[in-house]
Amino acid sequence: KQEVTQIPAALSVPEGENLVLNCSFTDSAIYNLQWFRQDPGKGLTSLLLIQSSQREQTSGRLNASLDKSSGRSTLYIAASQPGDSATYLCAVRTGNQFYFGTGTSLTVIP
Amino acid sequence: EAQVTQNPRYLITVTGKKLTVTCSQNMNHEYMSWYRQDPGLGLRQIYYSMNVEVTDKGDVPEGYKVSRKEKRNFPLILESPSPNQTSLYFCASSWASDGMEAFFGQGTRLTVV
Numbered sequence: 001k002q003e004v005t006q007i008p009a010a011l012s013v014p015e016g017e018n019l020v021l022n023c024s025f026t027d028s029a030i031y032n033l034q035w036f037r038q039d040p041g042k043g044l045t046s047l048l049l050i051q052s053s054q055r056e057q058t059s060g061r062l063n064a065s066l067d068k069s070s071g072r073s074t075l076y077i078a079a080s081q082p083g084d085s086a087t088y089l090c091a092v093r094t095g096n097q098f099y100f101g102t103g104t105s106l107t108v109i110p
Numbered sequence: 111e112a113q114v115t116q117n118p119r120y121l122i123t124v125t126g127k128k129l130t131v132t133c134s135q136n137m138n139h140e141y142m143s144w145y146r147q148d149p150g151l152g153l154r155q156i157y158y159s160m161n162v163e164v165t166d167k168g169d170v171p172e173g174y175k176v177s178r179k180e181k182r183n184f185p186l187i188l189e190s191p192s193p194n195q196t197s198l199y200f201c202a203s204s205w206a207s208d209g210m211e212a213f214f215g216q217g218t219r220l221t222v223v
Contacts, residue, residue: 001169004152034212043200043216089153091212096160097168098143098202098212102152 002027002094006101013080014109021075021104023090028068031093035064035075038087038103047088048075080108112137116201116215123191123222131186131218133201139213140206142184143168144176146197147217153200159184160206191222 003026013019023033032051036044048057048064050073056065063076073090087103114135123129135142143158145168155168159178173195175187184203188195198219204212 032210036214041217041219044202044214046211046213049211091153093212096141096158096166097155098145099155100145100153102150 002030002092002097002099004090004092004099004101006088006090006104008104009102010105010107012107012109015080015082017080017108018076018078019080019106021077021088021106023073023075023101025071025073025092025099027094028071029094030068033064033066033073034091034093035062035073036089036091038089040087044089077106080106082108082110084108112213114201114203114213114215116199116218119216119218121218121220123220125192125222126190129188129191129220131188131199131201131220133184133186133215134182135184135201135203135213136182137203137213138181139203140181141210142178142201142203143212144174144184144186145200145202146170146195147200148197156186156199188220191220193222196220196222 034049035047050066061078087105089103091100140161144156145153147153157176159165201215202212204210
């Protein structure tokens with residue numbers, strides 16, 4: 001069964017720093033990997049989707065990479081802002097199911 | 111606007127009283143699924159549906175039922191809710207093709223007392 005791990009569980013950084021969030025998965029036979037943002041008590045907002053054949057995707061200050069063979073993905077956030085404070089989740093699609101990590105809670109300090 | 115709509119957003123109920131959480135999407139997606147989110151456990155898939163009348167179990171299906179009679183709707187049914195089903199529930203939809211992006215509803219916070 002696919003297992004998805006996110007490290008660290010929590011991260012606190014001063015505003016303006018660049019940071020990296022990590023996601024690892026045990027079964028490399030994935031169709032895609034998706035990064036989400038979740039604000040407290042809210043739903044999931046899709047940030048980036050990486051197809052299994054792709055190596056990275058970029059959107060604004062966000063860049064996500066995928067190394068399927070090693071079972072790893074990173075989400076890079078450039079020039080962090082207080083508004084980036086949220087929980088970041090990664091999810092992989094394996095077969096017909098989605099598997100989620102437990103998330104990284106990010107706090108950006110003004 | 112493309113969206114996945116869940117209702118209700120908040121629900122408090124008593125043990126054993128049947129309830130239904132509705133989910134509707136307006137994107138004509140074939141694939142729909144339900145998740146529960148619990149502290150320390152992340153999101154876990156309850157059931158999914160590849161298309162109308164096609165449903166299958168996820169990782170935590172016990173105590174839940176689903177149906178897919180129409181493409182846009184995928185209700186989650188708790189026939190006899192128990193306190194261990196207190197959780198935050200999410201519905202999601204996507205195209206069935208392998209690499210497609212998933213869209214999530216805003217969540218339903220269920221408390222069973």
